[in-house]
Amino acid sequence: MLGRQHFLLSTVTSLVVVSPFIQSYEVLSLASVFGVAIGSLIPDVDAPNSTIFHTSVKGLHRSPGKIFNLIIGPIMPLFGYLTKYLVYIPSVQFLNLFTDYSFEEGHRSFTHSLIGVIILTSLTGLLIYPITAEIGLPSLVLYFFLAGYFSGAILHMIQDSFTVSGIAWNQPFSTTKMKGELKTGEDMWKPRYFLFMLVALIPVNLYTASSIQALEMLFIHGFLVSAVAWIFFAWMSGAEITS
Numbered sequence: 001m002l003g004r005q006h007f008l009l010s011t012v013t014s015l016v017v018v019s020p021f022i023q024s025y026e027v028l029s030l031a032s033v034f035g036v037a038i039g040s041l042i043p044d045v046d047a048p049n050s051t052i053f054h055t056s057v058k059g060l061h062r063s064p065g066k067i068f069n070l071i072i073g074p075i076m077p078l079f080g081y082l083t084k085y086l087v088y089i090p091s092v093q094f095l096n097l098f099t100d101y102s103f104e105e106g107h108r109s110f111t112h113s114l115i116g117v118i119i120l121t122s123l124t125g126l127l128i129y130p131i132t133a134e135i136g137l138p139s140l141v142l143y144f145f146l147a148g149y150f151s152g153a154i155l156h157m158i159q160d161s162f163t164v165s166g167i168a169w170n171q172p173f174s175t176t177k178m179k180g181e182l183k184t185g186e187d188m189w190k191p192r193y194f195l196f197m198l199v200a201l202i203p204v205n206l207y208t209a210s211s212i213q214a215l216e217m218l219f220i221h222g223f224l225v226s227a228v229a230w231i232f233f234a235w236m237s238g239a240e241i242t243s
Contacts, residue, residue, distance in 0.1 A: 009198065019205055057072075161179065
């Protein structure tokens, strides 16, 4: 999928989930959404000229998109290059040196695997912790950012799993892939239709969650609403598991 599709689909999904919390937990909600926005682009550090290396997400023309670009755009290359040279490349070299399995070099390898996303999130947290501690940012804010970062990267992989190339989630231990029928840059109406659906789910989730008091149930409710929508998108995209 295109960078803006990853960014929009992932970020709006996060807004569906956190919308009931924004009024009472503004900082933590924004930290998680910010994490999702960055995480949704991070897996493509294994590709040249990907969106994460630029100071804006191309194709965001309306006001919300412009606001996101103004806030997040200047920080994207920082995360992109630090992740590529301090996390991605060293991690692949280390794993390929000390394990019987190895990651192939190229796009949709280490950064598009479950183990890769876990390592990326963990090492990114270790890298930015001293900075957040120095500026006095509460650890809880960092944890919510990292939770969003991990979620954004997972959503990126889910989206790529709906394309014809697919994703081998358990690489390098397995070549089993999940793939669909979407062609990057060609099939535009299905992601766009699904994006409109996600936007519509924000007020729906707010309304249906208004009577829920427990915070855990609020989160579970938002997660389930989003999950049902993504299952529908998987069906729309013809996603299936192949050996």
